Every structure is written in structure tokens, then in C-alpha cells.
Amino acid sequence: MAQRSVLYLLLLIITVSCTKQERKLPILGNREPVEKVVDGKTVIDTIYQAVPAFSFLNQDSVRVTEQAFNGKIYVADFFFTRCPSICPVMHRNMLKVYEKYKGNASVKLLSHTIDAIHDQPSVLKTYATKLGITGDQWEFVHGSHDSVYTIAEKSYLVAVGKEASAPGGFIHQGWFVLVDKQKRLRGAYDGTDTKQVAQLIEDMGVLLNEEDGK
Amino acid sequence: MTAVYSSCQDSSQLNYAWYYANGKQLYEQHCQNCHNADGSGLGALIPPLTDTVFMKERSGSLPCLVRDGVKGKMIVGGKPFDGEMPGNNKLADIDIAAVLTYVTNSFGNKQGIYETKRVGACVGVR
Numbered sequence: 001m002a003q004r005s006v007l008y009l010l011l012l013i014i015t016v017s018c019t020k021q022e023r024k025l026p027i028l029g030n031r032e033p034v035e036k037v038v039d040g041k042t043v044i045d046t047i048y049q050a051v052p053a054f055s056f057l058n059q060d061s062v063r064v065t066e067q068a069f070n071g072k073i074y075v076a077d078f079f080f081t082r083c084p085s086i087c088p089v090m091h092r093n094m095l096k097v098y099e100k101y102k103g104n105a106s107v108k109l110l111s112h113t114i115d116a117i118h119d120q121p122s123v124l125k126t127y128a129t130k131l132g133i134t135g136d137q138w139e140f141v142h143g144s145h146d147s148v149y150t151i152a153e154k155s156y157l158v159a160v161g162k163e164a165s166a167p168g169g170f171i172h173q174g175w176f177v178l179v180d181k182q183k184r185l186r187g188a189y190d191g192t193d194t195k196q197v198a199q200l201i202e203d204m205g206v207l208l209n210e211e212d213g214k
Numbered sequence: 215m216t217a218v219y220s221s222c223q224d225s226s227q228l229n230y231a232w233y234y235a236n237g238k239q240l241y242e243q244h245c246q247n248c249h250n251a252d253g254s255g256l257g258a259l260i261p262p263l264t265d266t267v268f269m270k271e272r273s274g275s276l277p278c279l280v281r282d283g284v285k286g287k288m289i290v291g292g293k294p295f296d297g298e299m300p301g302n303n304k305l306a307d308i309d310i311a312a313v314l315t316y317v318t319n320s321f322g323n324k325q326g327i328y329e330t331k332r333v334g335a336c337v338g339v340r
Contacts, residue, residue, distance in 0.1 A: 131257045
């Protein structure tokens, strides 16, 4: 009888441990099925939306391309230094992400300015320094108006725009977009909401585990 | 209970409570994004509102800061700042008084009510 209860207990433990599966983040964005031939058989595979090649200048006027993000997970956002509305809140929250993963070689942060005329690399450098950021783990990048607006809307699915009547002259969404090592979108979090940013910090841990376990 | 408590407050206390409560709401709308909910500012970008000496010494020019904005160098809490704060010229004098009542009685400050007449008297930052 005692043996039996031990067995049940064991079964229970196994069941519980099995139900507590590792959480996996969804893959966001567009996807398309493709047929390919593996070992002579035709199989359907899925191609997920991924961030394409890009080339910007960072706060040190160093060219930054998608290659700097190879093998890393990163968080992308869009802002401008003279932004009087949501940007201070976003970057106050992004600082929490930075502090959490500071020095982790598998994690980067990427903030794009949407004010190409004013926010030259030197302006971005001053901004980053005043925010307390050194090194290049958190890149503040400058690109042409078109290149930044296109990558925002097409690749990161973040709406940005010039709007004379808006405070500061631009409108934009405050999403923090989480990108995995294959440059696929794995999450979008409201950068002005401390709860969602806490979730982002947690999800980054999940994403790092997932990919390291591969 | 609240009714009993309020009835014990005199009119100046009531005024203070009214200014403070409205000021908190206005602060959340107009100031908090940059200066933070706890008045701590943001790094070396946005000055804190926790420098009680600054707030006391500049008390008379605070309405001008809020209304007209400010640009250029400023030492707050022993640290240099050199940015730009946009003005809030759509705020009425009584609203500026309310927000200043909140700010000068929060984040370590304790200056009492900021009277509306002091807002109209402010004509320049320095």
C-alpha cells in the first residue's frame, strides 16, 4: 500500500513537472509557407518576417549594420531627443532593461531617432551620455528619414510620422520591439507602461534560454 | 468621518488641499513624463524637483518657468543641466498656482500653499 502511494506521488510529481513546460514566446509579423525538398520529399516550411539589412550611424558616428546584432537578441524603439511627450518615460523604462542586461554580450538595445535633421550623431552622443550610457551595448542610431521610417513601419511594425501640430513635431508609438537571434519579432511592449516593461525584461530571459538551449 | 474631518479644517487648509489635489492631477498631465512621478527627473537630461534649496530660492520665478519654459544652463541638486523645457502658456494662473503648490510640497519640499496672486506677479525667470 505504501509502495503504491509512493508510486502515485511519483506520478503526480511527473505530471506536475510536465505541465510546467518552458514558456515560449510567439513569433510575430507576417509569414509565408514555402515548399522545399528534403530527402527527395516535398515539405512545407514557414518563412517568418525578419528585420532586413540596415545601415545607420550610431552615437559615436560608427556605422552600425544588422551584423552587429548577429547572434544577439535586441530591443528596438523609435524616439527623438527633443521629444517632450512619451520619450522620457520610454527611456526611463529602457534604462531598467539596460541595467538588467548590462554587460550581457547576447543582448543589445537599438534606439532609432525619427528626427534625422536635428538628431545628428553628436546630438545622440550628448543625449546618451546624459542618460548615463557608455559603450555600444545600447546603440542610438541616425539614418535618413526614409530608411528609418521604412524600417519602423515595414519591419518593426511601429507607426511613426511627422506631424507639425504634435508636441515636438513628430508622432510615434512607444513600442519596445523584442527581436530574436534570427531577427524575428518576438514581442512588442508599451515602453511607457512599467508593467509591460517588466514583462519585457522577463521575456528576454525566456528568449535567451530558448535560444541557448538549441 | 471625512465630513467631520473636513468640517474641522479652516478655509486656508481647505484651499491648500484643493490646490494640492488639482496640482497633482495637472502635474501628472503636464510634468510627470519628464520629471517622473517622484520628481527625480531623468539622468543629466531632465533636472529633478527634489532640490529643496533651489525650489526655495527660486520660488518667486517658478511660475515663469512653468508658463514660459526655460532654456540654457542651470545647476540643480549640484549637477549641471543644459536643456530646454517647453512652456505651458495655456495654463491659467490658478492652475499654475495649483501645480506649484503640489510641486513645492512634494519630493521633500514643504513650502505651503502657492497663492495664485504670486503667479501673476512673476514677469521674468531671473
